Amino acid sequence: MPEYKLTYFDLRGLGEPIRFILSYMGKEFIDNRIPREDWPQFKGKTPFGKVPFLEIGDKVLYQSLAILKYLAPQAGLAGNNPEETLEIDMVVGAYGDLASELSRWIRTENPNDKEKLKETLINETIPFYMSKFETILKNNGGYLANGKLSWAELYVVGHSSSLSGFLGVDLTNKYPFWKELTERVHSLPGIKEWVKKRPDTPF
């Protein structure tokens, strides 16, 4: 059996969906968390200067969505045909746009702009996306695509607890279908145990 080693920061973010899918697959993995202060030295050793990346034996996989898509068929969480895969990819892409907005805010340095961006995120962007997702979940039996569980749910639930944490907003409080989705993913075999034992980080 090859060794699985995930390298990311000491936070949930884009690493958590990969931790979720590995846990769901019942794979033991090394959860390598780089301290912020080591990042400048470490950055040059990563593919394209970014984390997360996943080592499977001596193979290095980078880009969180590529990693999730690669593992999804092994986990039984991929689409079964091109139409199902399309549905998953579309909703994942839409959530990815929301995640980019979070990252844009995190990276903004000017204090006035940062405050303005945060307000827009909380009062406009998040409500806009969440109302779309609520409708999708409502029309798909509580799932994001094809009326059944896929890696899309692991991705959005794994990441969105960071989004909430960074911004100090509670998505599960305001959005009932999102709450149900979060609880359902957190109850999945493997993920349930992972969520209990994972390091406690604010986001």
Added chain:
Amino acid sequence: MPEYKLTYFDLRGLGEPIRFILSYMGKEFIDNRIPREDWPQFKGKTPFGKVPFLEIGDKVLYQSLAILKYLAPQAGLAGNNPEETLEIDMVVGAYGDLASELSRWIRTENPNDKEKLKETLINETIPFYMSKFETILKNNGGYLANGKLSWAELYVVGHSSSLSGFLGVDLTNKYPFWKELTERVHSLPGIKEWVKKRPDTPF
């Protein structure tokens, strides 16, 4: 035969890779370009408030990467197995990060920050990514993944002429493998004819 209708702005950007793949597939498509001044009224009619989206008959596909991935197998431009697909998804994701940096710059309003971001893009970010891509191209027989043509090349070449246009930098001038790649993609059947007849826009 269903009708293909692509809706995007009057620019290359994220729409162009889809125009490329449809042209490569020999599909006639309606190239619907929304004037900037109509966008505020139009935005609410799109899935998730964004373009491009592609109508195939009465089906609406959104998210440019999801659309490209859906069309790729029909075009013979997808990976043939999970490992090939992974290679494509990783390099596409890495280019996507570069594209996000461009979009971050475009959306920055503060003039000082915008100028600083532009300098970073031109002097650091682009050279960093391009040197990585040059190495990949060099080691893969001039391709980005698996040593053969895939939708990854259509995506990066289709989009990067916008990146050059927005920033006023010539990527093909400085990066010989990128230049060769661009020329190769622009010579592909269907794409060759499209590039000749497409509307002349600055980016």
